[in-house]
Each structure stands twice: as structure tokens, then as C-alpha cells.
Amino acid sequence: MYSFVLWCEHPSESTALPPEPDHTAAVRLNPRRPPPAHYYAANLLTVVRTVLRRYDDILSAEERDFGCRIEALSDAAQRLLARLIGRAKPLLREDSLAYPEVADVESALVELASQGLIERSPVAPLSDLLDQLTVDELRATFWEVAVKSKTNKASLCAHIEARNPACVARWRMRRSRPWLRLRTERLALYQLLFFGGRGKDMTTFVMRDLGVHRFEPVPLSRQTRQFADRASLESYLGLLAAQDEIAALGNRPDLQANGGVVAELLERLWAPLDNRFLERRRSRALNRLGRNLERVREFDAALACYRRSTLAPARERRMRILHRLEDADGAESVRAAILAQPQTTLEADFARRFACSFRRKPAPTVELPLLGAPASIEAHALNVLTAQGGTGWHLENHLPMAVFGLAYWHWIFTPIEGAFVNAFQTAPVDLFWPDFFATRAAVCADPLRQPLKPRLRAVAGAKVGVANRLFSWRHCSADVIEAVLEAIPEADLLALAEIVREDLPGRRSGFPDLTVLYGPGEYEFVEVKGPGDRLQIHQRLWIQALQKRGLPVRVLRFRLAS
Numbered sequence: 001m002y003s004f005v006l007w008c009e010h011p012s013e014s015t016a017l018p019p020e021p022d023h024t025a026a027v028r029l030n031p032r033r034p035p036p037a038h039y040y041a042a043n044l045l046t047v048v049r050t051v052l053r054r055y056d057d058i059l060s061a062e063e064r065d066f067g068c069r070i071e072a073l074s075d076a077a078q079r080l081l082a083r084l085i086g087r088a089k090p091l092l093r094e095d096s097l098a099y100p101e102v103a104d105v106e107s108a109l110v111e112l113a114s115q116g117l118i119e120r121s122p123v124a125p126l127s128d129l130l131d132q133l134t135v136d137e138l139r140a141t142f143w144e145v146a147v148k149s150k151t152n153k154a155s156l157c158a159h160i161e162a163r164n165p166a167c168v169a170r171w172r173m174r175r176s177r178p179w180l181r182l183r184t185e186r187l188a189l190y191q192l193l194f195f196g197g198r199g200k201d202m203t204t205f206v207m208r209d210l211g212v213h214r215f216e217p218v219p220l221s222r223q224t225r226q227f228a229d230r231a232s233l234e235s236y237l238g239l240l241a242a243q244d245e246i247a248a249l250g251n252r253p254d255l256q257a258n259g260g261v262v263a264e265l266l267e268r269l270w271a272p273l274d275n276r277f278l279e280r281r282r283s284r285a286l287n288r289l290g291r292n293l294e295r296v297r298e299f300d301a302a303l304a305c306y307r308r309s310t311l312a313p314a315r316e317r318r319m320r321i322l323h324r325l326e327d328a329d330g331a332e333s334v335r336a337a338i339l340a341q342p343q344t345t346l347e348a349d350f351a352r353r354f355a356c357s358f359r360r361k362p363a364p365t366v367e368l369p370l371l372g373a374p375a376s377i378e379a380h381a382l383n384v385l386t387a388q389g390g391t392g393w394h395l396e397n398h399l400p401m402a403v404f405g406l407a408y409w410h411w412i413f414t415p416i417e418g419a420f421v422n423a424f425q426t427a428p429v430d431l432f433w434p435d436f437f438a439t440r441a442a443v444c445a446d447p448l449r450q451p452l453k454p455r456l457r458a459v460a461g462a463k464v465g466v467a468n469r470l471f472s473w474r475h476c477s478a479d480v481i482e483a484v485l486e487a488i489p490e491a492d493l494l495a496l497a498e499i500v501r502e503d504l505p506g507r508r509s510g511f512p513d514l515t516v517l518y519g520p521g522e523y524e525f526v527e528v529k530g531p532g533d534r535l536q537i538h539q540r541l542w543i544q545a546l547q548k549r550g551l552p553v554r555v556l557r558f559r560l561a562s
Helices: 039-055 061-072 075-087 105-114 126-131 135-141 153-163 166-176 187-195 203-209 230-249 255-268 276-295 299-308 314-324 328-340 345-355 377-385 398-407 452-463 478-487 490-502 537-548
Strands: 004-008 025-029 118-120 179-182 365-370 391-394 514-519 522-529 553-560
Touching (some): 025 203, 039 061, 039 187, 061 187, 075 105, 075 179, 105 118, 126 153, 126 166, 135 153, 230 255, 230 276, 255 276, 255 299, 276 314, 299 314, 314 328, 314 345, 328 345, 365 377, 377 391, 377 514, 377 522, 377 553, 398 452, 398 478, 398 490, 452 478, 452 490, 478 514, 490 537, 522 537, 537 553
Antiparallel strands (some): 004 025, 118 179, 391 514, 514 522
């Protein structure tokens, strides 16, 4: 239950287009009190009206009619429909529908049925209907079924199904405990267009309004929508279907049984797409299919997938397969292409190591004996390092990503076409894409050409608590950020941001575990390794990048005391 106050967000400094009104005001909920009567219905209407306003020109007549029917409902019917959608079940018992904001449920049901938004007591599998009833309700409805009192529900349902024709059993249940089924199949399209994908649903509103998440306000409009026309929407839906088919084939597809399916998928995914958002999704689907085919040694088909993909790690996988097939010339050709224009730091590192015996410069390492079995090796290491003074935190990648995220906040939340599709995003859709910077360079000034510390302080003060996909405010609190700014020199923070900028996707993992501050200008980044633990490739690449920039970094390795 929730209480509420109204609050408004203000346009960010990147506002260039008028914001859509449905996104600018929200309800602040309190878990101890009920929400306003029209709360859930208002959220549903926000989705419907936003989609109708932003996409009416590419919706079919039937799709538009679905939204218009919801808009035209009475308040009571809208409230009940929103509640039914929140239940997220294919079948619902009518006697379970009791909501304080819906005074006359029966009238609302009649209205929803007349608009084709629900079916009352439709034909459904008998087993699904029986499953909705308790054991006592089953016995009351099918009283003549003689079974022992200790018989479990599954056995009781089996007895009922064996002794009653399905049509008769449904008729008996309809008389005492009617059910309904939602007819809101088109709502999935509305939610996809509103949220920009299948990862969010109506509960996102509740999480925002409870204060669990705060979002940066970004102006949304038809000019920046995700799908410019019906063709791009259909392409997207086709790619979603292809992804589902690839997932259904499993991680180790059987080509003997499903060769035709794989061939048809390859044909559908064969041609590159002009739309950068759609092209990335197409390449991701190809990479997943190729990796699954690789696992079952279907190398020709896997190579076909990787050749058509424009997204890492497709070229690395091609090199591995060609090497396995002893095609040295083919592998070298791909390697040369990677070195000429690497997509990620990891891809370039792989290509360099692939050619010959490769030995990295060893990371600076200190070994210490480990006494006992600490609950956390990182906490133990931090205690050791700060025993004589200083402070530190187990931040891992939150630190460099926070420095970068605060510096480039304006870049991250600048509304460009297709990057922001709803009011609940913690980053643009293309944050980790290779052309993220190129698409914004003409409209955003480079923050690294200005004094960095004042900018970091200003943005941290203004945006504290606003969700950013790059880092967590729980780890990088205002106190932590201020301590870091006091201890780490400007030039070093600038170098850290530049390292991230060089390969934003590749720098999301591998940063040393601990950030330790000893005083102004005295600090270090420390990777902690317990007995038998080894440095991973991402960790080695981060250490290598820090060393190259002259930033203090080392590995603290604990060995078992003899």
C-alpha cells in the first residue's frame, strides 16, 4: 500500500526538444499507505497515450483501435483493467477481483467484455481451470467424486478429469466460480514501443514512484523515437522472433533435426541493416547462433554467422575456428584486419597474442602470508594496507566508471535519435557501442579539455542518487567521491577517464579491487589475489593501461602460511 505526493522533474541541460508531458510528473508512493485510486490506471494510460501520440502514424488501424478502446473506458473499467494486467496470469477467477478503487466490479467486467478486452469463462484446458481451485473448493464443486480425505490435489484433479467430460466440468465450475481471460495481446506491442524492449513492464512505474530508482529526465518526442517507420518496427520484431528461435534451439543445436531452421535463420539474418540499432541486434543474434554452432563442431555454419556479423567477438571467433581448421592464411587475414581497426581493446589484445609466443610485462606484485581464512580476502587486504593509516574501499570498476560517468554525464544523457525511448533509462541504448562518441561529438563539448575536478564535484552534487548504468551511488557515495577528489591529482583522474574513453565497453570489468588513499597525492589501486587465484585477461589489460599512464597499481597476492 502506498501514499503519495506529486513531484516534477526538470529538463536537463541537454534539452533540445520539448518533453512529453506524461513523463514529467510522477507520484511518490509510500509503502505503508494505499496509492491514489487511479494510480495503476494512470500508468496504463501513460503507456497507451504516449504510444498513440508518438507512433500513431506507423500503427495499424487495429493497433490504434486497441489503445483508443482503453482510453474510452470509464474510470472503473480502466482501474480494473490495469489491475488485471498487473496480475499477469492467463486465467483469473472473478471471485478474486476485489479492489478498493473499483466499487462495482461486475459493471466494470461487463464493460471490459463489451470492448473485447476480456473473455468471461472462455474455453480453457480443464487442468488449468482445476488448478485455480483449492482442494476444499474442488470437493464442494465435484461433491460426488468419492476420494479419501488425505488424497492430494493432483490425484483429486485426476479423478475429476477421469469422471467428468471436459465440457461438463467447465459448466459446473462456471456456475459457482467463473473465470476470465485477458484479451490484451496488443498490449505487448504498446509496452515494447513505450519501454523500447521486452525487459521492462508496468512495475517499472512502481519502482520509480517508490523511490527505488531515480531517473535523469530526458526529453522524448516523435523526432527521437526508436522506430522511424513501420518497416523498422517490423525488422525489429523479426529480429526478436529470430532471437527467440535461436534460444529455442538451445546452446547445442542438433543440425540433423534442425538444419532447415538454422539455414532459414541464416537467410533472414544475412543482409546487414542500415539502421545502427537494428544492425547491432542482428549481429548479436548471429554471434549467439555462431557460438552455439561452434559448440557442436558445425564450423562452416558458425563461420557463416561470424562473417555476416559486424560486432565483436565475431572476428576473434573466426580466427579461432580457422586456426583449428589449419587455415593459417585465413586466420592471418582476419588478424590483420583486427590490428588495422580493432573494435575493442580485448579484440586487439587477442590479435597481438595470437601471432606468436607472447609474454606480458609482469604486473608489480607483493606477496604476503595468509593466516586463517578471512571471510573476505579484499576486506582483509584493505585492513593490512591501512593498518598504519589511510582509508580505502572495495570499489572495483565503480571508481573509473564513476569518474568517466560524472565527467561525461551530459554526453550520456543527450537525446539523439533512438537513444532514449522511455523515461526509465539509466543510459542511452547505444552507450557501449563503438560509435557512441562519434554520434555526439557535434553537439557535446569534450569535458576532458576543461578542469576536471570542478566538473566532477558539480555533477556529483547535482545528480547524486540519479541512476547511471556505469556505476552505483551506493558504492560511490558523495563522501567517497570527495575523498577521491581530494587525494588523487587532477592529471591522474584525467588519465583514468581517458583510459575508459579509449574502450568504454572493454573497461567495464577488470579494474583493481581496492582504491586506497593515504593522503593528498598518495594513493594506489590494488588487485587482490588469494592462494591459487590468477589474473584474468581484463585485469591484466587494466593493469597494463594504468602502468602505461604512470598510475600507481600493484597486485597483492596472499599465499598460505607454511
